Amino acid sequence: MAMIQVYRPVHTDPKLPPAPLAPRRHLAGGARIALINNGKPKTTDLLGYIAEAFGRIHPVASVTLHSKPSAGSPLDVPTADRIAAESDFVIAGLGDCGACSSCSLIDAVMMEERGIPGAVVITDPFVDVCARLSDRLGYAGYRPIMIPHPAASRSDEWLRGWADRSVAVLVSQVLPEGSA
């Protein structure tokens, strides 16, 4: 058996250390919610319904919609800074493809890095890509709000139903433990 030396051809950077989540705070005075819409079909509706559903169980001070110019890129830094300064938590979405799921997850992570809790809405086939990327970025186990795929061709009634079912995960993701 002739042995040779070869270089390992894959990326060998060490895994990043765990990154801390933003603190989860009680928002008794009403939550200022920012919706980060990536422009995928039905996203404006779905994120709005999730915020509405949250408002039925928790005081809401304001809901602001931010639309990204491209679903395939994360927020730019000045916009992320501004959203973080004006909000108590964000809901980013809709991740219903590879690039848009990855970038909506990064939007939520950018908020965590700025001290604001993030939630990301992902359709079921893309939960794994988010899990791998969040692990890579130091946020192992980051929990998405998962809804069935596809969402783009669904009725309003279907979207509202899944918005209602999403609230428990949203609460666990953005409020202190035991808030549910």
Added chain:
Amino acid sequence: MELLEIDEAAAFDFFAEHDWTDGLPIIPPTPERVAAMLAGADAQEDEILGSVPERKRTVTAGMAAVNAVMAGCRPEYFPIVLTALRAMLDPAWNANGVLTSTGGSATCIIVSGPLAGKIGMNAKSNLFGPGNRANATIGRAARLVARNVIGARTSVQDESCMATPAKYTFCFAEDDPPAPWQSLRQQLGFDAGDTIVCVMASEGPRQLANFTNGTPEGVLRSMLSLITPPGSVIVGKGGQGVVVLGPEHQFIIREQGWSQRDIQEFLVRESRVTKEQIEAAGVLLEKPGDHHYLPIGEDGKYPTFHGPDDILVVTAGGHGAGWSSYIPSFVPAKHSVIVTRRVREAGEALPDCGPDSCEIDISAILAKSVNAGTENV
């Protein structure tokens, strides 16, 4: 870079079992081969080509050389491989989005300039097909780096639904057109003696057959039938594309006095589509706020391209009855754009930085900044 010791006879099995190949055999990246590859471009192992910050990944010339060896590149191809990778790592190309997308893009690499001929690239018959080592392995090297270094592996950070066979490798050279037409590099503002690389995240090529029409407008109208099918993702949404004109079609258009700019302007103008055209094909327009289609124009149509610069006109291919090709970008330009870079060949001197900057005493600046820091503390 990490060295491993493996059985030479089982090298391909070892790489395949670790999911380090595209499924095809590889050349084992031994230290000697990797060093020769780096020398082919006068590159240093730790030289940074760029990063994908969304994934916290950085690509070095060393890792590029490892994957170029695996792909089967000769060292003289390596300046083009490095240039293509630098283009792919430009933020405007959006490597994270492009390489993760369900759209499953190919990495279309176009080489225009004398280095293409010098290393034996194919710009003529069968240029998209097999049989030319430079075309095949440069394109494959770029994809192996995307896969192994940036993480674009199936079900890791590559979510392609269908993809395309062009994703294995998609690299070709321009066959410079006769005057008064200009080469691609000249059209883009470079010198005739430069070699450039343009990289587009693309679909596979669509072939045009038009053997009967001898007018420029006729040839280009048939090309439009490939450009504007509503089921294609960029139609009405501001994409980019490459028109590859075969010898017969470029002769018809050039001899009847059309410039390459005339072609671009004609295709931009005539590729605008109506709502009715889109919906007749079963594609439903999205709601306002779902910002995919561009705003409708005064003519009641959606633009498929923002402007003439979004179409590259390239002459290439073999003689035949009347074949050409159209390569669309796989997403609208707001997500990813064609990036062009000039190739720096091995041995090419760096630009003279002039006496002003070369005579700066760096140690004095460093001492000053250290003092300033101390004062602040």
